[in-house]
Amino acid sequence: xxxxxxxxxIGCAVVLIFTTTGTLYGQDKQSKAQxxxxxxxxxxxxEVQQTGxxxxxxxxxxxxxxxxxxxxSARGGAEGxxxxxxxxxxSKAVAAINWEKMPAKLRAPNVAxxxxxxxxxxxxxxxxxxxxxxxxxxxxxxLKPILMTLTRIQRVPIKK
Numbered sequence: 001x002x003x004x005x006x007x008x009x010i011g012c013a014v015v016l017i018f019t020t021t022g023t024l025y026g027q028d029k030q031s032k033a034q035x036x037x038x039x040x041x042x043x044x045x046x047e048v049q050q051t052g053x054x055x056x057x058x059x060x061x062x063x064x065x066x067x068x069x070x071x072x073s074a075r076g077g078a079e080g081x082x083x084x085x086x087x088x089x090x091s092k093a094v095a096a097i098n099w100e101k102m103p104a105k106l107r108a109p110n111v112a113x114x115x116x117x118x119x120x121x122x123x124x125x126x127x128x129x130x131x132x133x134x135x136x137x138x139x140x141x142x143l144k145p146i147l148m149t150l151t152r153i154q155r156v157p158i159k160k
Contacts, residue, residue, distance in 0.1 A: 093145035
């Protein structure tokens with residue numbers, strides 16, 4: 001064997017060792033994070049007040065960690081439960097929010113007739129409040145999954 005081949009073999013072995021070690025380490029971190037998230041809910045309750053829009057709506061939402069929700073408006077109310085996949089996705093989305101960097105108000109300039117979402121996230125002993133218009137919330141990667149959940153809840157028929 002020539003020296004170049006030996007160097008390449010040693011290099012490949014080193015890369016293989018680091019790749020394997022990194023992958024195992026990453027899996028350990030990932031499984032630890034998964035076990036921590038299985039330990040309990042990421043939030044106690046989410047309450048949202050949706051106002052505004054062209055028609056001047058006023059809708060309130062309440063979602064609990066088990067996926068149960070209520071929606072109330074002047075037209076009536078609705079109750080239901082998110083399926084397991086939606087509940088898990090919502091919990092994951094709330095857990096991913098960086099509250100230290102999330103502004104309390106997200107407003108796009110010169111927006112008329114848009115919805116305003118006044119959101120309260122009760123997590124542990126803390127309550128986090130974010131007020132956002134529909135455009136800003138829809139563009140915010142951390143809030144968009146929450147809005148998508150509200151959109152699904154809006155489709156539940158009203159009970160009178």
